[in-house]
Amino acid sequence: MNCFPGRKVLVLDGSHLLLNALKTALQARQCLVETETGAVSALLRTIRWHPDLLITGVEVGEMTGFDLCLVLKLMPDYAGMPVVVMSSSEGELMARKVADAGGDFYVPKDARLIPAVARILGKLFPGTEPAPPAPTLPRPVRRILVVDDSKVMRRVIRNILSSLGMNEVVEAANGLEALERMKETPADLVLTDWNMPVMSGLEFVQKTRAQSRFAKVPIVMVTTEGSRDAIAEARAAGVNEHLCKPFSSESMKALLARFTAAT
Helix, strand or coil, X not given: CCCCCCXXXXXXXXXXXXXXXXXXXXXXCCCEEEEECCHHHHHHHHHHHCCCEEEECCECCCCEHHHHHHHHHCCCCCCCCCEEEEECCCCHHHHHXXXXXXXXEEEECCCCHHHHHHHHHHHHCCCCCCCCCCCCCCCCCCEEEEECCCHHHHHHHHHHHHHCCCCEEEEECCHHHHHHHHHHCCCCEEEECCCCXXXXXXXXXXXXXXXXHHCCCCEEEEXXXXXXXXXXXXXXXXXXXXXXXXXXXXXXXXXXXXXCCCC
8 A cells, every 4th residue: 555654634524424434544544634624714724834745625604615616726825735526426527617617636525536536646746756857958047938728728828837946937828839938038948748739749840849049948838648659759849848737836846846946
């Protein structure tokens, strides 16, 4: 059984039975666990306790779990905190509601719940491994271009970057718009989504690399396309690194450290 010593998990739900079951399972994996039954009290607990992960039901009192998720994702200090939404309802509609609120994972409230949460913990907080050597850049990263067709995701990434001291952020909703932004205000680092309308992230990377003045700008593909073939295709197009959604502020901090060099 994988353990996650010291990881702080806040669990929010109206069912004490479910709260106790999750608390027991998480404590067995050496997590520090706090529970709440109302959204407002959970919001206050989050601000005071700074958990590494929030697990919330949908119907949780004063506001829904979706509302709580959206509020947290719009707060710079908590934009990078992963949120798991639990629901007895299943299907694409529920998954879409979770995504629209900025939630990172959707899990069903049934026998699959605890194993699913354990897998999510393993994905978010794997064992530490030596990082590949950092590339040497001519200057530190100051200006970052964020390319994503989701306004919520752009706001989430901007807030994470802001919490890490990166406040010079330019946004674009697709690859074509990103090319224009690069011409107007060249970036020191690009974070781009893969699947976008008008022009995909992959095509944007190819067109960017075709211009000599942008040939050495670090580009990170932020995507759910985590297969080996997809990663290989992105690398071949000129992507320097990839960051799989969902990600934490810790992952973003490590990524920025790799692409920041002293002058």
